[in-house]
Amino acid sequence: MRIFDTKTQYLQYRAMMEVSKAAWKGTLQEEVLDIPRRIVPGNVPTMRCCVYKERAVLAERVKLAMGGDKSNPNVIEVIKIACDECPISGYEVTDSCRGCLAHRCMEVCKKDAITLDSKQRAHIDKTKCIDCGLCAKVCPYSAIRNHTRPCENACSVIKAIGMDEDMAADIDNDKCIACGACMYQCPFGAIMSKSFLLDAIDIIKGSENNSKYRVYAIVAPAIASQFKYAKLGQVISGIKALGFHTVVEAALGADMVAASEAKELIEKGILTSSCCPAFVDYVHKSFPKLVDYISHNLSPMATIAKYIKENDPGAKTIFIGPCNAKKAEFQKPEVAPYVDCVVTFVELQALLDSKDLDITTMEEDVLDNASYFGRIFARSGGLSDAIVQGVKEIGDPDFVAKPVTCDGIAECRKALLMLARNKLNGNFIEGMACEGGCVNGAGILTRGDKNRIDLDKHSKTSQEKTITESVSQLP
Amino acid sequence: MKLVVCVGSSCHLKGSRQVVERLRELIEKNKLEDSIEFSGIFCLNHCEEEGISVKLDDKYFSLSPKDVDSFFQNEIMPGK
Numbered sequence: 001m002r003i004f005d006t007k008t009q010y011l012q013y014r015a016m017m018e019v020s021k022a023a024w025k026g027t028l029q030e031e032v033l034d035i036p037r038r039i040v041p042g043n044v045p046t047m048r049c050c051v052y053k054e055r056a057v058l059a060e061r062v063k064l065a066m067g068g069d070k071s072n073p074n075v076i077e078v079i080k081i082a083c084d085e086c087p088i089s090g091y092e093v094t095d096s097c098r099g100c101l102a103h104r105c106m107e108v109c110k111k112d113a114i115t116l117d118s119k120q121r122a123h124i125d126k127t128k129c130i131d132c133g134l135c136a137k138v139c140p141y142s143a144i145r146n147h148t149r150p151c152e153n154a155c156s157v158i159k160a161i162g163m164d165e166d167m168a169a170d171i172d173n174d175k176c177i178a179c180g181a182c183m184y185q186c187p188f189g190a191i192m193s194k195s196f197l198l199d200a201i202d203i204i205k206g207s208e209n210n211s212k213y214r215v216y217a218i219v220a221p222a223i224a225s226q227f228k229y230a231k232l233g234q235v236i237s238g239i240k241a242l243g244f245h246t247v248v249e250a251a252l253g254a255d256m257v258a259a260s261e262a263k264e265l266i267e268k269g270i271l272t273s274s275c276c277p278a279f280v281d282y283v284h285k286s287f288p289k290l291v292d293y294i295s296h297n298l299s300p301m302a303t304i305a306k307y308i309k310e311n312d313p314g315a316k317t318i319f320i321g322p323c324n325a326k327k328a329e330f331q332k333p334e335v336a337p338y339v340d341c342v343v344t345f346v347e348l349q350a351l352l353d354s355k356d357l358d359i360t361t362m363e364e365d366v367l368d369n370a371s372y373f374g375r376i377f378a379r380s381g382g383l384s385d386a387i388v389q390g391v392k393e394i395g396d397p398d399f400v401a402k403p404v405t406c407d408g409i410a411e412c413r414k415a416l417l418m419l420a421r422n423k424l425n426g427n428f429i430e431g432m433a434c435e436g437g438c439v440n441g442a443g444i445l446t447r448g449d450k451n452r453i454d455l456d457k458h459s460k461t462s463q464e465k466t467i468t469e470s471v472s473q474l475p
Numbered sequence: 476m477k478l479v480v481c482v483g484s485s486c487h488l489k490g491s492r493q494v495v496e497r498l499r500e501l502i503e504k505n506k507l508e509d510s511i512e513f514s515g516i517f518c519l520n521h522c523e524e525e526g527i528s529v530k531l532d533d534k535y536f537s538l539s540p541k542d543v544d545s546f547f548q549n550e551i552m553p554g555k
C-alpha cells in the first residue's frame with residue numbers, strides 16, 4: 001500500500017515506475033508505447049471522457065518521466081491536453097442566491113456592479129466589477145463564488161501562470177521559480193515536473209556495482225518524515241539495494257553552510273539564505289537589486305557533494321529530496337560540477353518499486369552524519385535557529401543574529417520589500433518558498449503537520465550536538 | 476603519504492570525529508601538513524570491523540579513538 005499525496009501524483013508515479021522498470025532491463029525503447037495501456041487497460045474510462053484520452057495523457061506523463069521537453073528550460077511543464085481549462089470568470093452569483101430583501105451585496109459594492117432581476121436575484125455586471133470580493137464576503141448564503149483556477153491561486157504571489165491562446169494553463173518561464181506549488185494544486189494533474197530518473201539509472205548502471213566509480217546518495221533531512229510505512233534505517237537499506245555505494249546526509253552540508261553563513265553574516269551585517277533554490281531564483285527574477293544580499297554559500301546539497309567529489313575524484317552524486325526546485329538548481333553552472341542528478345522522494349519510491357524492492361523486509365541500516373542544527377534546515381524556522389547557534393558558537397560578543405523567518409513565498413516577498421526599503425526588522429532572512437519548509441516540498445509522498453514533528457524527533461537523535469563539532473568530523 | 480579516514484555513518488557512530496580531530500592535532504603538532512594528504516571518505520566498506528576504518532597509502536587499519544596516538548607513532552612518524 002502506497003500513500004501518495006494526491007491521485008494525480010500516483011499517476012505520475014505509475015508512469016515513472018514503468019519507465020524505470022524498462023530502463024533497468026534496457027528495454028525502454030521497445031516498451032515505451034505500451035506503457036499507457038499497461039496503466040489504463042480495458043475499455044471503461046475512470047478519469048476522463050474515454051480511455052484513449054486517458055492513455056494520451058499518460059503518454060505525456062511517460063514523456064515527462066523520461067525527461068520531458070528538452071526545448072523547454074523549465075523543469076515544470078504543463079500537460080496541455082490534461083488541462084481542464086477551468087473557468088476564470090472571477091466573482092459570480094450562483095443559484096444559491098435567494099433574492100433576499102437586505103441585498104447586502106448591492107450595499108457593499110463600490111462600483112454599482114450589482115443589479116437585481118425580476119425575481120430579486122443579484123447579477124454582477126462584469127464590465128464594472130473589479131473582483132474585490134466584498135459582495136462574496138457579506139452574502140449570508142455564501143451565494144457569490146470566485147471562479148479562479150487552482151493553479152493561478154497556487155501562484156498568487158508570483159503570478160507565473162496564465163493562459164495560452166487555447167485557454168490552457170501556460171507558465172511564464174521568466175517568472176516561474178519551479179517551486180512546484182501549482183503541480184501539487186492542479187486537480188487534473190496537468191502540471192508536472194521533468195524526471196531525471198533515466199539519468200539516475202544510467203549513472204548507477206554505469207558504475208558497474210561501484211567498481212568504475214562510486215555513486216553517492218545525498219539525502220535531504222526531510223526523509224525522516226517520509227516513507228512512514230517503514231523505518232528510516234530500512235529506507236537507507238533500500239537506497240543501497242538500488243546500487244548506491246553509500247548514503248550521506250545533506251544535513252552535514254547544512255552544518256557546513258550554517259558555520260560559514262554565520263561567519264558571513266557577522267562580516268556583512270545583513271544577509272539572506274541561499275539554500276532554497278526557489279527563493280534564490282525569486283530574488284534574481286523579482287528583486288534583482290537585492291541579489292548581493294544573498295549568501296555566497298552553495299546550498300547544503302552542493303556543499304556536501306563538493307566535499308565528496310574533492311575527496312573521491314570520479315565519484316557521482318545523486319540528491320534525493322522533497323524539493324522540485326533542486327531539479328533546476330543542479331543544472332546551474334555553479335552547481336552542476338558537484339551534483340550529477342536530482343530525484344524526489346516520489347521518484348525514489350518509483351525506483352524502489354521498479355526493482356521490486358520491499359523495504360519493509362530489509363534490515364535497518366544507519367544514517368548519522370549531521371547535527372541537530374543541520375537536520376532542522378528542513379522545516380521553517382530551522383535555518384534561523386541554526387544561524388543563531390552558529391553565531392553563538394563563533395562567540396562574537398558584539399553581534400546578535402536576528403533572523404526573519406519567511407514561511408512561504410508570500411512572507412518572503414514581504415521581507416524582501418522591507419529589505420529593499422532598508423526597513424527589515426532583523427539582519428538575516430530565512431527564505432523558504434514552501435510553507436512549513438522543505439518537509440512540505442512538492443516532491444514528498446505524504447503531507448501534513450506531523451512532518452515537522454517527525455523531523456524534529458529525528459533531529460534530536462543526532463550524535464553531534466553542535467555545528468562546530470559536526471563540521472570538525474571532516475578532514 | 477595519503478591518509479584517508481572513513482567518515483561514513485557507521486564509523487561516525489563509532490567515533491570517527493574523535494579520530495579525525497586527534498589526527499589533525501598530531502599532524503599540526505608535527506608540522507606534517509605538506510607531507511600528508513589528509514582526506515575523508517564516506518564508507519570504505521569495512522563497516523563490520525570494530526574500529527573506525529583508516530587507510531594509509533595502500534594499507535587498511537581499524538582504529539578506536541584511543542589507538543590513534545600509537546598508530547601515528549608506529550605508522551606515520553617512521554615514514555616522514
